[in-house]
Amino acid sequence: MNIFEALRQSHERQRDLLAQLIETSGDTPERKQLFQKIQQEIEAHERAEERHFYRPIMMDDNGIDPSRHGIAEHHEIDEILELLKETELSSPAWLVHAKELRHKVLHHLEEEEHKFFQMAGKILSQQEKQQLSAKYLRDYEEALAQ
Template sequence: MNVFEALRASHDIQRELSEKLVQTSGDSAERRELFDLLKNELFAHAVAEDRYFYIPLMMTDSGLNITRHALSEHHEIDELLEQLTETEFNNPSWLAIAKKLCELVHHHLKEEEHGFFQQAGKILSESEKTSLAQQYLAEYKKYKRADKESLT
């Protein structure tokens, strides 16, 4: 497995959770559970991706610009998650913020998969792609909440 395949696996989870989240309403157990799962998925993914994809790319001149842009979007996602955390689940603005988060997540993932990955593929060697995948997955699993099953 290379780093792109490893990242895409989490991307698929992020898409699914964010799409389900915006279909919820009010202060429901489903909304709370999906938000908790999405928040954890985004956090585990971003920590591992920053460390084992973007920082290595940042060390190259050609990877600097894509890295800056992606990290900026990670920050925007964090800010929206913080807003959602601080807003009551039954507040009408909660869903509007969640939709904005969903749109940003989808935009970011599309940009990564259809732009950043191609550029990074030219920068990283095959052995780096494999090594970074292993490091990413180990870090991702460290931050991925183990008690996910207890939420259902």
């Protein structure tokens, strides 16, 4: 498995969890559990991706700006997650924020898969793609276990 395949697996989990999350209502165990899952998934993904994908890409001059942009989007996503944590699950505002999170995450994933991956594919060697995948997956799994 290369780094792009590993990242896409997490992207698909994020899409699935977010779709389920916005279908929930009120202060229910289901909403609480799904929110915890998406939070863990996003945080583990961001941590491993920034260390084992963005960082190596930034070593190439062509990768600096796109990597910074991706990291900035991670920060925006983190801010929405914080807003959701601070909002009552039963509040109508919670669903508004959850939909905002979904929109921001989906935008980020699409941009990454359709623009960033192509650029990164030109920067990384086949060997690097394999090695980064192993490092990413190890860090990602470690973060999920915490």
